Amino acid sequence: MPEGAAIVIHDAAKVFLDGAVVAFRELSLDVREREVVSIVGPSGCGKTTLLRCIAGLTRLSDGSIAVGGLTVDGPPDGVSMVFQHFGLLPWKTVWDNAAFGLAMAHAPAQRIRDRVGHYLELVGLAGSERRYPYQLSGGMQQRAGLVRALAMDPQVLLMDEPFAALDAQTRETLQEELLRIMAIEGERKTVVFVTHSIDEAIILGDRVVVTTTRPARVREIVRVPYGWPRDTTAIRADPRFAELREHIWSQLRPDAASAMVSA
Amino acid sequence: MSAGTVARGLAVGSDAEQQERARATAARRRRTRRLRAAGVRAASLTIVLGAWQVFGGLVDPILFATPSKVIVAGAAMIASGELWTYLWPSLVVLAIGLSVAAAAGITAGLLLARFWVLDVALDMYVTFLYSTPTVALVPLIVLAAGYETTAKVVILFLFAFFPLVINTYQGVKSVDPKLLEVGRAFRCSERQLWVNIVLPAALPFIITGLRLAVGRGLIGMVLADLYTAISGIGYLIVRTASQYRVDRMFVPIVTLGLLGVTLTTLVRLLERRVAPWVAAQDHD
Numbered sequence: 001m002p003e004g005a006a007i008v009i010h011d012a013a014k015v016f017l018d019g020a021v022v023a024f025r026e027l028s029l030d031v032r033e034r035e036v037v038s039i040v041g042p043s044g045c046g047k048t049t050l051l052r053c054i055a056g057l058t059r060l061s062d063g064s065i066a067v068g069g070l071t072v073d074g075p076p077d078g079v080s081m082v083f084q085h086f087g088l089l090p091w092k093t094v095w096d097n098a099a100f101g102l103a104m105a106h107a108p109a110q111r112i113r114d115r116v117g118h119y120l121e122l123v124g125l126a127g128s129e130r131r132y133p134y135q136l137s138g139g140m141q142q143r144a145g146l147v148r149a150l151a152m153d154p155q156v157l158l159m160d161e162p163f164a165a166l167d168a169q170t171r172e173t174l175q176e177e178l179l180r181i182m183a184i185e186g187e188r189k190t191v192v193f194v195t196h197s198i199d200e201a202i203i204l205g206d207r208v209v210v211t212t213t214r215p216a217r218v219r220e221i222v223r224v225p226y227g228w229p230r231d232t233t234a235i236r237a238d239p240r241f242a243e244l245r246e247h248i249w250s251q252l253r254p255d256a257a258s259a260m261v262s263a
Numbered sequence: 264m265s266a267g268t269v270a271r272g273l274a275v276g277s278d279a280e281q282q283e284r285a286r287a288t289a290a291r292r293r294r295t296r297r298l299r300a301a302g303v304r305a306a307s308l309t310i311v312l313g314a315w316q317v318f319g320g321l322v323d324p325i326l327f328a329t330p331s332k333v334i335v336a337g338a339a340m341i342a343s344g345e346l347w348t349y350l351w352p353s354l355v356v357l358a359i360g361l362s363v364a365a366a367a368g369i370t371a372g373l374l375l376a377r378f379w380v381l382d383v384a385l386d387m388y389v390t391f392l393y394s395t396p397t398v399a400l401v402p403l404i405v406l407a408a409g410y411e412t413t414a415k416v417v418i419l420f421l422f423a424f425f426p427l428v429i430n431t432y433q434g435v436k437s438v439d440p441k442l443l444e445v446g447r448a449f450r451c452s453e454r455q456l457w458v459n460i461v462l463p464a465a466l467p468f469i470i471t472g473l474r475l476a477v478g479r480g481l482i483g484m485v486l487a488d489l490y491t492a493i494s495g496i497g498y499l500i501v502r503t504a505s506q507y508r509v510d511r512m513f514v515p516i517v518t519l520g521l522l523g524v525t526l527t528t529l530v531r532l533l534e535r536r537v538a539p540w541v542a543a544q545d546h547d
Binding site (some may be wrong): 083085105109133148 | 422446449452538540
């Protein structure tokens with residue numbers, strides 16, 4: 001395995017409907033270990049499909065993806081996903097939802113107790129363990145979704161527009177919480193974070209991958225000049241943040257405009 | 264502890280308080296609405312029964328009865344044990360028929376939904392039999408199973424079986440694909456997928472099937488009493504009618520209605536107990 005590469009995407013392509021719809025094509029990207037890579041692009045451009053391919057939930061049409069040096073063929077070990085729709089099971093309590101991945105992997109009861117308890121505490125869900133998802137706000141539900149993924153102690157965390165369904169304030173709170181967790185020694189993961197928010201991509205990412213409209217290709221990879229731990233308020237106030245934002249927006253704008261015309 | 268965490272703690276505390284208050288308000292509003300509904304129902308019942316009492320008294324008593332007379336007759340039939348004597352055998356048929364139909368119907372629905380070959384091979388029969396008026400099969404059942412309890416159970420089974428098969432099948436087929444994907448992402452085995460996702464997701468559909476089965480089962484029960492050996496609650500209706508005792512005839516009819524309401528309510532309570540998330544969504 002190449003030094004420090006957690007995910008290697010090589011010349012990947014995914015087509016639907018016998019080639020009528022091309023989600024992405026000739027897409028190559030390396031994600032280093034413990035690196036947070038945001039992928040931002042016009043909506044409906046195949047970012048989610050790429051994430052599903054990394055997660056082994058759907059097959060590539062061409063090219064290859066390797067996670068931890070192993071070619072993805074079905075959901076790989078050590079990869080957890082956080083979903084835009086939260087994906088909590090309505091019939092399970094917060095605790096059972098958070099413990100779902102570990103329980104499915106037949107983890108020992110003690111380990112489940114330790115890890116699930118630890119992360120529920122970390123995101124402020126301690127005390128809500130016996131509630132059901134329908135009794136929680138959207139933000140709380142997604143915290144449970146995050147705990148479910150983190151409790152698995154994954155090497156790679158895939159996040160598919162995880163905060164897109166939340167209101168603006170909750171979204172920022174959750175961004176800060178994610179940054180806080182990722183800044184803790186030993187909690188840092190390799191993260192691929194798909195979003196359509198440029199701000200979010202910059203605030204959370206070490207690098208921002210800007211994609212073109214369908215078929216998606218990597219248009220540019222932008223390095224984010226902030227280290228860890230991160231302070232969102234300071235980042236937003238930084239003049240470089242506005243420049244980066246403007247730059248990424250200028251990269252996306254022609255595509256966004258054409259997407260609107262074709263829609 | 265830093266100032267930040269203290270502020271966070273306070274914020275969460277007041278959030279919880281606010282949530283508590285919102286919950287209390289919602290509960291109060293629900294209670295008021297329930298009380299008002301109960302009031303409207305009571306008024307409606309009074310008006311309808313009152314009208315029945317007044318206008319029912321104008322009709323020849325051989326053809327019709329008033330509520331007061333039905334109540335008197337009912338009290339007498341309960342006191343003498345007559346009602347219970349005829350109701351019991353029908354209830355036994357209902358219980359056996361519904362239990363067998365539930366076990367077989369749910370199992371069949373799950374198998375059809377799980378195995379493509381079974382689905383394709385058998386769905387036409389299910390559709391055909393479900394579309395055929397079950398009454399049309401009664402003479403055949405009598406030929407095969409006679410006139411007694413067995414035949415009645417078979418008739419009841421046929422009435423209750425199909426809604427269960429079809430609803431269970433639909434329940435499995437309409438599991439949210441997003442949740443199935445969550446299961447796959449967390450590397451569920453097939454068995455884990457069924458136990459943790461498919462079956463719980465199908466449960467509300469299965470319970471709806473049960474509710475339909477109870478309604479159809481009651482029809483089957485009376486029908487079996489009328490079209491095979493005339494016995495049970497059906498016999499009571501036929502006999503009282505042939506004696507022109509309309510007031511007594513209404514007693515088994517009302518009993519059947521109350522039985523239907525009770526069973527349906529029980530199924531609804533069962534649903535709230537085993538699938539609380541569905542009821543919660545209904546409230547919103």
